[in-house]
Amino acid sequence: MKHVQATFITGYVTIMVKGQMPEIFFQQCVDHDIPIWNVKRVNPKQCEGNIRLQDIRQMRKIRRGTGYKITFSRKKGLPFMFKRFWGKKELVAATLLSGLLILLLSNILWKVEITGVPTDIEKKITKELNNSGIHPGAWTFSMDSPSDIQQNLLKHIPELLWVGVEKMGTTIRLEGVEKIVVKKEPVSGPRDLVATKKGIIKKMYVSKGRPLVYVNDYVEPGEVLVSGNLRENENVDEEKEKKQSPVLVSAEGEVIARTWYEIHATIPLKTTQEILTGEQETKYYMQLADFRLPVWHFLNPDFEEIQVDNEKKPIYFFKWKLPISIVESVINEKKSKQISHTKKEAIQIGVEQARRQLQMQLPKGAKIISEKILHDSVDHGKVKIALYVTVEENIAQAEAIHPKKEE
Amino acid sequence: MKKIHQYMRPLFTKYLALPSDAVHELPRITMIGQIHAYIENHKGISVFTDTELRLRTINGYIQLTGNSFVLKLMLPEEVLLEGKISDVKFIPEKE
Numbered sequence: 136m137k138h139v140q141a142t143f144i145t146g147y148v149t150i151m152v153k154g155q156m157p158e159i160f161f162q163q164c165v166d167h168d169i170p171i172w173n174v175k176r177v178n179p180k181q182c183e184g185n186i187r188l189q190d191i192r193q194m195r196k197i198r199r200g201t202g203y204k205i206t207f208s209r210k211k212g213l214p215f216m217f218k219r220f221w222g223k224k225e226l227v228a229a230t231l232l233s234g235l236l237i238l239l240l241s242n243i244l245w246k247v248e249i250t251g252v253p254t255d256i257e258k259k260i261t262k263e264l265n266n267s268g269i270h271p272g273a274w275t276f277s278m279d280s281p282s283d284i285q286q287n288l289l290k291h292i293p294e295l296l297w298v299g300v301e302k303m304g305t306t307i308r309l310e311g312v313e314k315i316v317v318k319k320e321p322v323s324g325p326r327d328l329v330a331t332k333k334g335i336i337k338k339m340y341v342s343k344g345r346p347l348v349y350v351n352d353y354v355e356p357g358e359v360l361v362s363g364n365l366r367e368n369e370n371v372d373e374e375k376e377k378k379q380s381p382v383l384v385s386a387e388g389e390v391i392a393r394t395w396y397e398i399h400a401t402i403p404l405k406t407t408q409e410i411l412t413g414e415q416e417t418k419y420y421m422q423l424a425d426f427r428l429p430v431w432h433f434l435n436p437d438f439e440e441i442q443v444d445n446e447k448k449p450i451y452f453f454k455w456k457l458p459i460s461i462v463e464s465v466i467n468e469k470k471s472k473q474i475s476h477t478k479k480e481a482i483q484i485g486v487e488q489a490r491r492q493l494q495m496q497l498p499k500g501a502k503i504i505s506e507k508i509l510h511d512s513v514d515h516g517k518v519k520i521a522l523y524v525t526v527e528e529n530i531a532q533a534e535a536i537h538p539k540k541e542e
Numbered sequence: 543m544k545k546i547h548q549y550m551r552p553l554f555t556k557y558l559a560l561p562s563d564a565v566h567e568l569p570r571i572t573m574i575g576q577i578h579a580y581i582e583n584h585k586g587i588s589v590f591t592d593t594e595l596r597l598r599t600i601n602g603y604i605q606l607t608g609n610s611f612v613l614k615l616m617l618p619e620e621v622l623l624e625g626k627i628s629d630v631k632f633i634p635e636k637e
Contacts, residue, residue: 158590165616166586174613176591184613 146188146212149173154203157182163197164190188214241451244273245305252311256294260309263291269307276448276461281307304454325383328361328531330354334392337527344386354392354530361386363536383536390531393504398493398522400485405475405516411442414468422447422462430461438468481518482511489522501528569599571630578614579606579623579630587621595623596633603633 152160161171161184174184186194198205221227247264249257264270267287269278279287281300288298288309296314300307328344336352344361348354365382419431444467449460476484486506493503503526510521555562563570563583572580581597581604588603589596590613595606611625 156589158587161590161613161616162587165618168618171616172614174590174616176611179591182590184616 146214149209325536334394338391341388398489402481402485420462440469602635605631
């Protein structure tokens with residue numbers, strides 16, 4: 136039966152043979168290797184049977200000069216169906232166009248839903264989204280990924296504590312949580328100024344309160360620098376003290392002290408630096424599973440070293456993700472440079488690095504006074520240094536005075 | 543020559559256990575009840591009507607009779623007949 140399998144795909148016709156002994160004609164066809172099936176004797180002079188579309192030409196050759204008459208009574212199979220369908224061109228065009236339209240509309244953002252935040256923040260979010268090209272009518276595959284949108288929103292709108300971004304087909308759903316800004320209340324009422332770090336006091340500006348330490352004193356962290364209690368000698372005159380209630384103020388002032396830090400830094404003697412030159416080329420692909428078909432920019436740029444950033448954007452049909460996606464790949468030219476330092480240079484870099492590192496930890500207004508290399512060593516291609524840094528900074532911090540419970 | 547062939551063939555089937563249809567060029571008829579008949583190794587159709595199928599063979603004809611005959615498949619040397627078969631008859635060649 137394998138001869139007649141799949142004939143629906145290639146197409147077949149039913150022929151009616153007229154003449155004396157029509158079955159003999161079929162036998163002649165079979166002798167020429169033309170398979171025939173479903174042969175029926177309709178009446179003594181007519182016989183019908185199925186024949187493959189591709190055998191018709193040869194069948195006609197055989198018929199020539201035999202006196203049989205052949206009529207085609209039925210045509211079946213895909214080629215005929217296709218022909219019939221193709222005949223109605225407007226229908227084909229309409230089907231294609233409607234499919235394309237659905238594809239197009241499935242990839243447009245229709246709605247931006249924002250929930251959970253008051254209207255003023257909602258407006259801000261909408262504005263921010265508009266700026267990054269997210270609004271009803273925008274292409275979904277030119278949009279950033281939800282996590283990028285989320286980060287962008289959180290970065291630009293300080294009132295937002297959290298925002299959930301979810302893309303559901305043609306809608307984007309944002310759920311925000313407003314940040315309720317609670318101002319940290321400054322310590323009010325009576326307070327002392329206390330040292331935060333150990334150091335030697337260099338300058339004191341006390342606008343309120345009674346200083347307990349002097350310039351060039353060494354203080355430990357936690358030590359009271361400026362007292363909010365204006366009455367002196369509370370310890371000596373304890374008996375009196377009990378009767379006189381203390382005069383408490385909120386101490387204010389700045390205590391600049393010299394503090395010191397020891398910092399360790401390691402600097403490799405040889406480094407490889409990778410720099411993007413700024414030369415870049417964008418390529419677009421259609422991706423189906425693992426196969427990529429270039430759509431735009433077919434040639435690879437002649438960069439020696441490259442860094443490729445791929446961004447995949449799926450295409451939707453209704454709510455379903457199609458297996459095809461558009462990939463935007465940015466090829467950046469990269470240059471790597473081998474840099475080697477002498478020990479002296481490396482130490483310099485290390486000092487610089489340590490300085491920057493320290494600066495980040497220090498409060499505002501702190502000044503680095505001096506630095507001294509305590510120790511340096513070269514080990515395994517790296518220079519290790521220990522650095523001693525002296526800094527001048529404000530070490531005073533307000534601390535509330537809790538009135539002692541009266542006995 | 544022919545005589546040697548005719549003498550040899552039964553020996554082949556008997557001692558070498560070769561299938562007799564292949565050795566003798568005889569038709570092989572496979573029937574499923576009376577609704578199907580699959581005939582291989584024939585030498586061509588000589589008559590086909592609603593009620594009769596006659597096939598040439600190496601030494602005569604096979605005649606199948608019945609009613610509502612349809613040739614489900616026609617290939618060189620093979621035929622699949624469908625219908626209600628009532629008779630299978632071997633007609634020797636008239637000499």
